[in-house]
Amino acid sequence: xxxxxxxxxxxxxxxxxxxxxxxxxxxxxxxxxxxxxxxxxxxxxxxxxxxxxxxxxxxxxxxxxxxxxxxxxxxxxxxxxxxxxxxxxxxxxxxxxxxxxxxxxxxxxxxxxxxxxxxxxxxxxxxxxxxxxxxxxxxxxxxxxxxxxxxxxxxxxxxxxxxxxxxxxxxxxxxxxxxxxxxxxxxxxxxxxxxxxxxxxxxxxxxxxxxxxxxxxxxxxxxxxxxxxx
Numbered sequence: 457x458x459x460x461x462x463x464x465x466x467x468x469x470x471x472x473x474x475x476x477x478x479x480x481x482x483x484x485x486x487x488x489x490x491x492x493x494x495x496x497x498x499x500x501x502x503x504x505x506x507x508x509x510x511x512x513x514x515x516x517x518x519x520x521x522x523x524x525x526x527x528x529x530x531x532x533x534x535x536x537x538x539x540x541x542x543x544x545x546x547x548x549x550x551x552x553x554x555x556x557x558x559x560x561x562x563x564x565x566x567x568x569x570x571x572x573x574x575x576x577x578x579x580x581x582x583x584x585x586x587x588x589x590x591x592x593x594x595x596x597x598x599x600x601x602x603x604x605x606x607x608x609x610x611x612x613x614x615x616x617x618x619x620x621x622x623x624x625x626x627x628x629x630x631x632x633x634x635x636x637x638x639x640x641x642x643x644x645x646x647x648x649x650x651x652x653x654x655x656x657x658x659x660x661x662x663x664x665x666x667x668x669x670x671x672x673x674x675x676x677x678x679x680x681x682x683x684x685x686x
Contacts, residue, residue, distance in 0.1 A: 550599045615660040618646035640664045
């Protein structure tokens with residue numbers, strides 16, 4: 457091509473912007489209807505006929521609300537034998553604890569899924585008028601950790617019983633006494649939905665301080681080849 461020849465530039469036209477995704481259909485809808493006019497704004501006639509409507513959707517959030525559930529246990533005395541009768545105390549996930557299961561689940565999800573340290577969660581509770589010390593939240597997390605092994609054992613059994621188990625390991629920085637070490641998070645996933653399986657999907661996580669081959673084989677000997685140890 458001659459150096460003096462001009463190169464035509466094709467006009468790409470107006471940029472196309474992807475439309476906004478619709479809001480999830482499963483969210484509850486609150487319908488707010490603006491009062492219709494009683495007369496025509498042009499001629500003042502009151503003979504108006506509805507042609508349709510336009511709907512504008514706005515995504516909103518309702519702040520979480522704390523509440524105290526008072527479980528009343530009425531006490532009765534028998535007029536004949538003088539025996540006192542009273543229903544048993546309500547169940548709490550933690551012994552002698554006042555935290556309900558939803559509050560405990562919120563703290564655990566915030567710490568392990570949202571990566572929110574307990575001191576920040578305590579500060580967030582304080583802004584909402586709830587005084588919860590970091591030490592209290594730490595006690596709750598420790599007690600839940602000691603309470604949940606039966607549930608995690610069932611999840612592990614369900615995941616490893618699948619015909620297809622996807623496995624992977626991920627490095628995790630662990631704060632030690634004087635330095636940061638690299639731990640390993642072993643992830644096992646069972647999802648039979650793409651293959652028409654009826655079993656619900658689930659994931660089970662294991663942790664180790666290193667990547668030695670003994671860790672996955674302790675869980676399931678058949679996963680040795682998955683991680684490349686053979």
